[in-house]
Amino acid sequence: MAFAMMDHYTRLMQFMETGGPVLWLIALLTFAMWVAIFEKIWYLHSGLKHDVASAVSSWESRPEHRSWNATSIRKLLISRISVKIQQNLAMIKTLVALCPLLGLLGTVTGMIDVFNVLAVTGGGDAKAMAGGVSRATIPTMAGMVAALSGVFASTYIERLAVRETQQLQDRLTKDHG
Numbered sequence: 001m002a003f004a005m006m007d008h009y010t011r012l013m014q015f016m017e018t019g020g021p022v023l024w025l026i027a028l029l030t031f032a033m034w035v036a037i038f039e040k041i042w043y044l045h046s047g048l049k050h051d052v053a054s055a056v057s058s059w060e061s062r063p064e065h066r067s068w069n070a071t072s073i074r075k076l077l078i079s080r081i082s083v084k085i086q087q088n089l090a091m092i093k094t095l096v097a098l099c100p101l102l103g104l105l106g107t108v109t110g111m112i113d114v115f116n117v118l119a120v121t122g123g124g125d126a127k128a129m130a131g132g133v134s135r136a137t138i139p140t141m142a143g144m145v146a147a148l149s150g151v152f153a154s155t156y157i158e159r160l161a162v163r164e165t166q167q168l169q170d171r172l173t174k175d176h177g
Helices: 002-019 021-060 068-086 089-121 126-171
Strands: none
Touching (some): 002 021, 002 126, 021 089, 021 126, 089 126
C-alpha cells in the first residue's frame, strides 16, 4: 500500500515538473476554486436552512403582512438571505475564468523554452524542444480541465441559488394576516 502511494506521488511530481511552474499555480488556483465551491454547496444544503427558518419565523410572527411596512420588511428579509446566497459566487466565476488564462501563460512560457532551444541549437535538439512543447501544452490542458469542472459546478450553484431565493420568496407570503 505504501509503495503504491509513493508510486502515485512520484508520478504526480513528474507530471507537475513536466508542466512547469505555471502548473503549480493552476493547481493552487483549482484548489482554491473547489474549496469555495464546496463551501457554497455546503451552505446551500445545510446552513441556509437555519437562515430561512429564522426569516420565516420572523415573518410569521408579524401581526399583519399587507401594509407598506410589512412589504418592506419582507423585502429586507429576502434581501439579507439573498446576499448570503450570492456571496462568493462572483469569486468562483473569477477563479473559473482565471484557469484557462493561467493555462495560456503556461503555453507562452513553454513556447519561450522552445524558442530558446531553437536559438541555441538551431533546431537540432528535438529532445530539448519536446520538453518545451510539453511545458506549453500540459498547463493549457490543465487550465481548460479545471475551468470546465468549475463551469459545471458554478452553473449548478447558480441554479440552486436562484431556486432557493425563489422558494424563500414563496414562503414569505402576504396572503394571511
